[in-house]
Amino acid sequence: MNNRFSRFTGQRVNRRQFLTYLGMGTASAALLGACQPAAAPAPTPAAQTGAGAASVERSPWVTGQIASDISVPFRYASWEGEEEMRKWLLHFDNFFSQNYPNVQVQGDWGVPWGEYWTKMPTQLTAGAPVELMWMHDSRCQTFAANGWIVPLDDFLASFTPPGWPDEFYPSQVEAFQYEGRQYGIPYDFASGGFYLNLDLFEEAGVEPPTEETTWDEFLEIAQALTKEEGGRPVQWGVGGLPTTWSGGAYFIVKTFGGDYWNEEITASRFNDEATIAAFQFLADLMWQHGVMPSADLLGGLGMGAGLAFSSGLTAMHYTLNDEAFVLAETIEGKFNWGFAPTPQGEGGQYYFTGGSAFSVPSTSTQPEMAYELMRYTLTNPETLPISGQMGSQFTGNMNYYEYGLPLAEWGVDVEAFKHAFYDLPRDHGIAPVYHPKYLEWETSIYQAIMDRLWIGEARDAAVVCQEVHEATNQLLAG
Secondary structure, three states, X not given: OOOOOOOOEOOOOOOHHHHHHHOXXXXXXXXXXXXXXXXXXOOOOOOEEOOEEOOOOOOOOOOOOOOOOOOOEEEEEOOOOHHHHHHHHHHHHHHHHHHOOOOEEXXXXXXXXXXXXXXXXXHHHOOOOOOEEEEEOOOHHHHHHOOOEOOOHHHHHHOOOOOOOOOEOHHHHHHOEEOOEEOOEEOEOEEEEEEEEHHHHHHHOOOOOOOOOEHHHHHHHHHHOOEEEOOEEEEEEEEOOOOOXXXXXXXXXXXXXXXXXXXXXXXXXXOOHHHHHHHHHHHHHHHOOOOOOOHHHHHHOOOOHHHHXXXXXXXXXXXXXXXXXXXXXXXXXXXXXXXXXXOEEOOXXXXXXXXXXXXXXXXXXXXXXXXXXXXXHHHOOOOHHHHHHHHOOOEOEHHHXXXXXXXXXXXXXXXXXXXXXXXXXXXXXXXXXXXXXHHHHHHHHHHHHHHHHHOOOOOOHHHHHHHHHHXXXXXXXX
């Protein structure tokens, strides 16, 4: 099979949107769409002419310090799945084909989120060579403090990316700093909000929430949109609000007036009344009011929160902005859909924001090449519009946000999306103050203890939060 993507290992290219962006005809699309990676395939060179290396013309995206005919493996790791990887695979292929055609690119992507954050420390501690890795703002402090990723300051100073750092979201630039040094180039500005099944709203005679809606009013809306038959729910008002994901739940805690810890990150605030009230509210949505299905309940139905929404089982679905393209594919004209911001509370108006970056592991054997690839992929005026459109992504560079907005052919209110997922989070976005012990805290304390609320084993948030409070203080003091 002759296609330009065969050189990448671990790659799947069978989605029509990916094919559309490649400009392939129907026959070629069908042929490429049928391709699947073989088990444990051997990496192949980027591109060659005959028996020798292809002649390439150097681009402004490389330093010129690395021989263009270099033949080495280039390994990278990511938690992202097929939908998210489409754009990166395209950019990576273009970069290596144009600059280092003999490099063998080996991608370990699609690693489950939880597994990724245990796998990477293990590999890096053991010295396994990884040239490039995906990094999350909630993990950067931990990886930097442990020496698992390297600072990029020298690279940034000697081969500065276009627009860096002034054109990038300040919150995202700062999110990948540790002790005054930069450890990642952010590739997105992620935000959270609600996707709405407008047909269900019309049927119930209910108006969608706005930024002025309070959590109490939101509950009333969710109750009006919840249906039961024979004492069992057949439709829920809301789904997807973050529970087990501590970073995702933080904005809710802030709207209630609570917090996770003090400004110095020396003491827990999980025993604050407002913090407890926020988590009690989330638990009550499931167990007292029955307006939100638990993850276990949906799992028993063989679906997640996103599929429940696109199947018409939930009227409001909370998730991030970059899920819009996936939802557009799964809804496929089943109902009219729209968007709304999350409610405010006594603590004020806050919206989830966060994001991810590319980082260079300390075990990288090609750190300069990795930086060149990052610079090309994440700061190039030619790649950024593609990343925005293919990934429903607000790129790390602020000047390209419009490419992450919904497509006109979807028939949705683009301005409503922009207001809920861009304007409000840009002005009122918030994320927890992450720290080097956050990764350990989230898995061994927050999830281990708080999960009792989310599976219904415990119903009193005050009791559970007190346990988290005590364990958090012990961890922070250690």
